Amino acid sequence: MKKRFYGLLALAAILLIGVFAGLTASAKTLESAKGENVFVYAQNSAGKSVLMKIVTLDELKAISHGQLSGGLTGTDTGRDYDISTTDNYPTTQYCQARGITVPELVDYVKKVTGVKGAGALGFAGGDTLRLMATDSYGNYSRAWTYDELYGVKRYYFEGLYSSGTGWKPGWEIAGDDNSKFGLSLDDYNAQYKAADPFYADKRAVFASGTETVPILATESLSGRTTSATLVASTELGLADYIAANNGVVAGSLSKALEDTWSLRLSLPMSEADLMSAHRTAYDNFKWIYNMRLDMAKAPDIPSQGTVAAPQASFAVSGDKKTLTITVSCPTPGAQLFYSFDGAPQIPYTGPVTMDIGGRDLSASPVSFYMTAVREGWDDAGVVTARYPGMAPNFKELFSGMIGKTLTFEAADSVTPAEWGAWTGAIIGVMLKAPDDTGYITLQAGDYRIDNAAKTITFSAKLFSEPGSYSFRLQALRYATKNVSVAMKKPAPAVTALPDCELGRDIVFTFDDDGFQKGLTVYLVLPDGNRTLISPTYLDRTAAGRVTIKADWFDLSSCPITAPGTYTLEFMNSGYAPDTQEVSITVAAGTGFADVASTAWYADAVKYVRDMGLFGGTGGRKFSPDDAMTRAMLVTVLSRLAKADADALAPPAFSDVPADAWYAKAVSWGVESGVTGGVSAESFAPDAAVTREQLAAFLYRYAQSAGLALAAGSVGLDAFSDAAEVSGWASEAMSWAVGAGIINGSGGRLDPQGAATRAQVAQVMMNFSKAAD
Structure with missing residues (x-):
């Protein structure tokens, strides 16, 4: 999969594992809080997510191990897991870890829980594991199926760190996006292998690989192998560790493992990752506190009820410096957790105080995150409370159109009373346009509030340029409402130029000189899915157009292999709408990128190619x-003539080498009387053939072959430039015109003009048909 981010989905079967981290509630900078408890949920056949068991990090550490003798099974070999990766700088990373596999975690939960039906839990095949970190603010930003994790062979590559054949930034030949998200091995082989200057080095690194498996690391350490210091203030440099291990990377961190980054998905590289230089450090995910496993079949696990959502009450001290927060839940036996940073991790044992002295609460309200859980029950998940009160939520609005009004609408959950109370308390509305350095205060005529419709509409005159517009709405007793919207240019209509053919450039035009910048093009497949046309095969350099290069048709992975009607999708996030589809009809074509099927000589080109007379010039x-x-x-x-010139003597011309590709043909031409030289010593092989010389060649060929071509009624005097025909060529040109072999153009023969390859193709087809 190219991007492993998934939103919250209610699927048929879900195993939800939430890792609640340690007791710090301070904002995170270089590091986030580790997970201290693991909350395991399973979505039952009724669609309820039931808490199965709370498992501590210490429990997981107790069952952690090094590499197993059988990969996913067997005994602990005593060797820690080694994980080789590359990252975004780009450079190499190494991680050493101990932990458990995902199937082991699921099996442990099944063993320790007392909830009825837990035996149906599992992780196999297409079951998907979704991961959330303590600094993800509720987003499942990674997702993997069992088949993606364990259904593909994965390796540790010590050779990746070799100073000779090891990894180099130049390995990333597939472009920035493909380096971040990876390519399949088939795509690499089809598109990049042949031109990859580092192919041999990569295969040498692959030969150094040791097969291993992904784990959830309870103890680990990682860093960049090329430095001995912190890099970009985040990644530890490992050079000193490696030097102390006699220059061997594997095992260099044995005495330094910590649980600071727990839980961490430690993901070894696949062969495809190595060959495409995929930056896999992105997938080695730290500080996991929530894991959700979507199973293919929902287990029959009854919920004992729904834990009520927790509630928070706020009290401010008389000196306005201390905020006291009290949390409650009416469900008996519910356990409460809270945090100030988006991931409830701290067990709630009583009122929480916070220093708010000097804090501008209107601009920076206090956000307080809570969850209430109970084993065997489903619950309301994470609940957010803020002090002071929050402005009503708006329906999602990501973009608008320049020159048009912009309307924000209250979310469906907002009642008319809540909306009216907030709008009645508004004391100021401000706007920052794309080129502004600060906010300006809007006047009453710049916006209109409709309490009945629960909307606020901004005047079209405010939006003259594309870009991001930020709004700030201030209301008494409410936190400031901040919202931003991208105002876009209207997308131009995309039109395909006529004569779309297999093997030729396909050109699309539009009435916007900048639309091609940032444009992405997909082919929509018959099943409704779409495939990206790599930027390598798009020409977006010309204003107002984009071209799908003819080379795209040469790819084995190109879906367009036959004439027909196809749909393309054009996407540019800087315009609205950001996506539009265009249908094209692709014809068979001539097989040449520079010969349209509508060209006057197209049939002749196909004729001489099919007859084996002459073909293309390459590419x-x-x-x-x-x-x-x-x-x-x-x-x-x-x-x-299907001539056999092997027995003929080499030509006697000084400018025709005996081994020249045309030497035998020249020998045949002289022997048969079709041609002579331009002198006794010279043939002038590279000289252009004039149209009257072409007629003479064919005339002598017809004579030597004994062809009697019927003469037509057209003579040379029918052409305005007949007098320009040389005397020696007059008989041949008369014959060619009379036989309909040379027809002229615009009433002219142009006898002294050079005969083009297209003209010769047409003349050869005319001659062959006349001979037939």
Whole structure:
């Protein structure tokens, strides 16, 4: 999967594991709080998430181990887990860890819980594990199936750290996005392998690999291998550890493991990760406090009831310096947890105090996060309370259109009374436009409040330029409401130029000089899914257009393999709407990128190609406007004659080497009387053939082949430039015109003009048909 972020989904079966971390409630800077307790939930067949058991970090440490003899099974080998990764700088990282596998965690929970039906819990196949960290503010920002974690072989690569054949920034040939999110091995092999200058080095590193498996680390340490100090104030430098381990990276941190980063998903690299230089450090996820396992089949686990949502009450001291928060829950036996940073981790044992002296509560209200749980019950999840009161929630609005009004609407949960109370207390509305350095106060005419509709609408005159607009709404006794919206330009209509053909550039135009910047193009597949057309195969350099390059059709992974109607999706987040679909009809084409099927010479090009007379000039090109040389033409005629020139003596011309690709054709041409040299010593193989010379070549060929072509009624005098035909070529040109082989253009023969490859193709087709 390319991005492993999933929102909160109610699926058929869910095992939810929440890791509540230690007792600090302070804001996190370089580090986040570790997990101290593991809360295990399972969504039952009725759609309820039932708490199975609370497991402490100490319990998990007690069952942790090093590498097992059988990978996922067996005995502890005594060796810690080694994980090799690369990260975003880019550089290499190493992690050493002890812990348990995900299946082991699930099995342990089944063993220690007393909840009826827990035996149905499991993690296999397509079951998905979703991960949330203590600094994720409620978002499941990583997600993996069992098959993705354990269904693919994963390795530790000591060779990644080699100073010779080891990892280098140049390995990331697939572009920044693909380095962050990875490529499949098939895509790497199809698109990048042949041109990868580091392929041999990567295979050498792969040969150094030791197979291993992902774990949930209860103790670990990681850092960058290229430094002995902190890098970017976050990552430990491991150079000194490695030097002390005789230069070997594996095992260099054995005496330094800590539980500070628990729980950590320690994810080894796959072969595809290595070959595409995927920055896998992103996937080694620290400070996990919530894990949710979505099973394929919902277990039959009855809930004993729903734990009521916790409630918080606030009291401010007389000197306005201390805030006291009291939490309650009416459900008997419920356990309470709280925090100030988005992840309730601290067991609530009594009123909590907070120093608010000097704090501007209107601009920076206190956010307090709570959860109440009970084993065997489902619950309300995380509940947020704020002091002072919060402005009503708005319905999600991410963007608007420049030159149009912008309306914010209250969420459905907001009552008319709540909305009216807040709007009645508004004392100021401010706006910061994209180019402004600060906020300006809006006047009454700049916005309109509709209490009946629960909306606030801003005037179109405020939005003249695209970009981010930030609003600040201040109301007495309420925290300041801050909201931002991206105002976008209207998306131009995308139109495909006519004559879309297999193997040729496909061009799309639009009436906007900047729309191509940031434009992403997808092909919509018949099943409704879509596949990205790699930026490598898009030309977005010209204003007002984007081109899908002809080379895209050469990929084995290209879905367009036959003529037909296809749908493309164009996406640009800087415009509204940000997505539009365009249907194109792709024709079979000629097989050449520079020969449209509608070109006057298209049929002739296909004819000479199919007859084996002459083909392209390389790289899907026919070069129809290039001049036909004497060497080319005599070769074409020798092929038409199916000549066997092997027994002929090499040509006697000084400018025709015996090993030249056209030498045998020249020998045949001289032997058959089709051609001679431009002099006794010279053939001039690279000289362009004029149209009257072309007629002479064909005339002599017809004579040598004994062809009697019927003459037509058209003579040279029908052309305005007949007098320009050389005397020696007059008979041949008359014959060619009379036989309908050369037809001229615009009433002219242009006898002295160079014959192009397109013209020769047409003449050869005319000649062959006349001969038939």
